[in-house]
Amino acid sequence: MKRQQVIADVSLLLVTFIWGSTFVLVQNAVALLEPFTFNGVRFGLAGLFLIAWLFVFKRNILSMMNKKLLLSGVIMGTWLFTAYALQTFGLLHTTSSKAGFITGLSVVLVPLFGFLFLKETPKRFAVFGVGVATIGLYLLTLGDSLALNFGDILVFFCAISFAAHIVVTGKYTPLYSTLLLTIVQIFTVSVLSSISAVLFEDWQRVFDSEVMGNANVFLALIICSIFATALAFLAQTNFQKFTTPTRVALIFAMEPVFAAITGFFWANERLGSKALLGCLLIFIGMILAELPQKVFDGLVKNKRSYEAK
Template identity: 60%
Template sequence: MIIELKKSVLFADASLLLIAFIWGATFVLVQNAIAFLEPFSFNGVRFSIAAILLGSWLLVFERKQLKHFNKKLIISGIIIGIFLFIGYAFQTLGLLFTSSSKAGFITGLSVVLVPLFSFFLLKIKPGRNAIIGVSIATCGLYLLTMTDSVSLNIGDGYVFICAIGFAMHIILTGKYSSKFPSLLLTVVQILTVAVLSIVFAYLTEDWKQAVRPEVILQGKVLSALIITSVFATALAFFAQTSFQKYTTPTRVALIFATEPVFAAGTAYIWAHERLSYSAIIGCILIFAGMIFAELPRKKKKLSMKEEHNEAV
């Protein structure tokens, strides 16, 4: 039983690492697309397509999950979706006032916020290896993303709210994913982000661009929408909701801290952006922090219950 549980944990961590790779790999695609379609409008279309895909799959192949559709599930999905939207919205807002490198570092601070929030909200105390791993990964994030400019501005404050949003999304996904069917819960949260993105696009952007064929069918926009809707949204958040029940929020945050590493790597390959020596060291430290947190602790003989807690 314990061996099977540990295999589930390893498979969950590997799946979450793949999600981080997908998010990092699509960063360049999104940057190119929002040059033609504004961010809220882009996310409105992206999350709407993802909601339609997942909803269709639910109705055709997983209709039995609908019997679990109730008020508690709807509220839980909406709450998760609101925090996910906050992450995307305030990151976008912050990028209007601060550099992408500082935004990347501050967003990555969710790796620190998750164990703190988990302790205060869920009473989950991170282990020693997790604390050390988080510290190493945070140093790596600094070296990877920060420039010589360290002065703070209002944009940095907005991005810090974004980090809080992503941290709370990780924590709440872990809390609710074991209580409700994964696909049904994912559909509700993705639909919530889609609706909120559309509302903010209507209020703050030229939303009509999103329904103009010459914009939507523009090569960079269309390819980015297809890839991000299917892989970086529908499949990624369904996988996160499905697998996060097998691991801890702190480990999820550490795994997701590799996203800027993959973003830097793909930017180097596809956009020919150069990596400084400090950025390369930062990438190594992030992976080192994640691996260190995964190392088994030296411990005395544990009971079955304690071994289960250690595994998850």
């Protein structure tokens, strides 16, 4: 495996850990600051952080900005806005653990979308890993209960949006500046969220000192804006060019596992034996996808030799 791909996979796994660990934070914050308003502020702060970084350390890349880069960033940001809006609303009606699990269904959708729209054929081990992870996600989401609620449905459509975002990110990241592309997509999310907040929510709460000064809201905004948004999406946009969308999706499938861990420690959420088995299968699926194609070819060759005897 190439060194760049190893670094990319490890970095994306760290990003996944950050996202999974913020489910409980977001759930607590949106109880006081409504979802669109929360995302408008969160992504706005993240965008300002990256703008400051750009002007202090990377001002020379401003000349790379053009209409194609801008449009690509807006497309990425629109899918991201849709995903986060649905996920944040879903958290109002379901548990942080279950929301994390259903979001992980994007692991199935990414290779499908990549094949349909980008004509990318995933490697056989990756397909096998997706299958194993899918079984794990089934056990995690529906293994203990077949009941679905409105929040679960919203989070499922969030998974579709996240899958589309991964695919378009894989398409555009090799073409443009990582930092500029990330800034455009993050500000796109902030603008769309802010417009939605004005149209549908009591957005004036953002000027309420009691709400913004609440420990849950303040902590969620700081951690989510800097670590789970600015740095996380900068890392994804940078490192996804060194791997495939299917591998990224499998790495991101670990998000529900991390969500379950934080849900266990911070929200006293408990998982049954089937759900724990599901966590294990997701991890195995990710490991299988890391195996090189020659290993799969060798297993097939040995099987055929055995059958021929």
